Amino acid sequence: MENIDFAEIFRQIGELIELKGGNLFKIRAYYKAAQNIESLSENIAAIYERGGLKELQEVPGIGEHIAAKIEEIIKTGKLRAHDSLMKGFPPHFLDLIGIPGMGPKTTMLLYKKLKVDSIDKLEKAIKAGAVNKLPGMGQKKANNILKGIEQFRGRKGRFPINIALPYAEAIVNSLQKLKEADKILTCGSLRRMKETIGDIDILVTSKKPDKIMDTFTRLPQVKEVGAKGKTKSSVILKNGMQADVRVVEPESFGAAAHYFTGSKQHNIRIREMGVKKGLKINEYGIFKGNKRIGGEKEEDVFRSVGLPYIPPELREGTGEIEAAEKGKLPKLIELTDIRGDLHSHTKASDGGNTIEELAEEAKKMGYEYLAITDHTISSRIAGGLSEKKALKHIEKIEKAGSKIKGIKLLKGVEVDIHPDGSLDYKDSVLKEFDVVIAAVHSKFTMERDAMTKRIIAAMENKYVNTLAHPTGRLLGKREPYQVDLDEVISHIPQGLIFRIYT
């Protein structure tokens, strides 16, 4: 069982207690435990195997009771507490609270009054006009839930950052044209540079928020306005992505940027630290009683709780606060730290540019070196080169390298790993390259053991010095293939510089 499976069980327990109207703090404790388990880098079962209940309780948010439940799941494969809470509900009952507009109260009300226990029954009940007659409900709420069902069914999940970023930039550009807009900052998971993005969050400072709200909700990219208030609006874009804009006064910029950047877990931790120091931290600033003591700069927030500035990329609530307290925040790699690129494709295979174009662009980016690494013959869909063509290609790389000064061009190749672990080129050809990248491009569905052996065999070829995309995943498109990465890493040949990247 993976951490995500444990997390799911505890999240469901939280949801079920919430549905039944239990203690709010108990509910929160389960959600918190679920989130913390999910973000662990080590398997929770492995932690238990190593250190038992005691070590489980070292994990933040896991105490005596949840630790015992984890033990029960590991030993028996299930959890009695979860089973008894689920009793009486159909298996997919909890899908209902995943629908936008449906919270625990509404879900329970509809279950009790109308026996709604599935999304289909919910849709029928609304269309039959039964929902809007219930106390506290009305036609608008019913319609919103109907829209929520549509959204839920068409949900595309998270978007890769390279898709989300241009959308965010387009919105920022439009808002920047307004003279009423002061500072504009993209926040949320985009600012934290997560590899996938749930929605786009944009912060604007302005003295005239209504103008910002009007412009934002009428942008050409907007398909539907979910909410429009005085300082906060939320829309669905034409590509299905949600975008939120929040406006605050300029003096609140730092506090709002921190709040809006998240992550949620990080914010909760920071606010808890604030409470202990007698401070209230919200998106408007830092307050001691009614007195505002900071918030114009993001640094103010960290300083108020005795921490150094934590870069957005680290704000995941997964140990960055402890690291900051000890003065052990890692130094992040900046664009200026990158000296070169060891993986690139030209028109010769599936790239879009010539060797010379890539070299010139890399030079402009300040790179010291660039490896040209086109595909080999078995990657036919990518226009892979035969051995003969590859040798010709090497000559072209050398020629371009001698012509273009100020950057070192390396002769490289991204060679296919066959299902049996052999490579697409003979050793006599591979030895002609400076950089040999090995990669799996076919038969992704192999068994875990076979795939692991396949990759290790390729790595053991003496000319291979890089393993590319070791899991084969395509974010949002293709799941990773089955491979034991720990085993792969333990086989990295000694004395070689070995790069594994995704």
Added chain:
DNA sequence: GCCGTTTTCGGCCCGACTGTTTTCAGTCG
């Protein structure tokens, strides 16, 4: 249910928007 330079008991992050109300509950982030 978790947790502790306030505490082993008594706290637990904070606020906006909507719809259905007539002061607020529910949902969301």
